Amino acid sequence: MPELPEVEIVRRALEEQVVDKTIESVDIYYPNIIRTPSDVEEFKWLIAGQTIRSIGRKGKYLLLYMDQVTLVSHLRMEGKYIFTEQNQTSFDKHIHLVFRFTDKSLLQYRDVRKFGTMDLLPQGKEQSFMPLKKLGQEPIDPDFDQQRFKNRVQSKTVPIKQILLNQEIVSGLGNIYVDETLALSKIHPLRTGNSLTDQELDQIITAMKQMLEKAIEDGGSTIRSYESFYGKGSMQDHLAVYGRTGQSCLFCGASIEKIKVGGRGTHYCPVC
DNA sequence: CACGAGTCCTGCAGGC
């Protein structure tokens, strides 16, 4: 499941593959992927003729900047982009959208769970697009405001696990990297925000950063069906707790436990 | 305001 590092890998791939290409048309096989505009025909009409100028990323959102519009794409669980040079007319059943470029190359969007979303907004309007506007800073942002982060966490009464998953507090972390961050910081996922000391939050900040930077370097994690453009990342081989229920902790040897926190599967070492 | 629960969707695991 793509989190910040995986989305960053996709961003880099798209940057190499589709920048400067002009969209001739879009085939849509599953319209529910498109949220904005609500009329799919309008989506097709607005995007036709647009040239992709650059690829950005904010948290787990991909931004495809074009001449008059910006496409905001969220891959959610299993969304992925597949670029092919040659023309094609039939696709596997999980391809829900195909961008056809004027040079006959294609960009296919594949999403088994159909959870991904796309919003096409007028150029510049993506700034005020709600989910993006409310997004918290990324831990790897050089301007990351540590004090503000600490204050917001300490004002909350819910478990730290849920707080780190809240994209409005800090963006880019998903279930895997939150569990890993807490394991690395040696902080129990059920500890509430207001119970954490400044020092413990410093550990969390350091761990988040380290985690994400290493994951990007490793080409992302390949969990379940997720694969990046350039094949598989290797980060999954370095996970300390995620998906290791019952296996022994890398730090102390105790058996990794799995519980539910805020409705999410949560892995941790009961000793560390 | 803050939080919990329900929703979307499909492949896969487990039970019988």
Add this chain to the structure above:
DNA sequence: TGCCTGCAGGACTCGT
């Protein structure tokens, strides 16, 4: 063998 149930998960909406 094959059906049925439940689970996974990000972010949004709705209800308390």
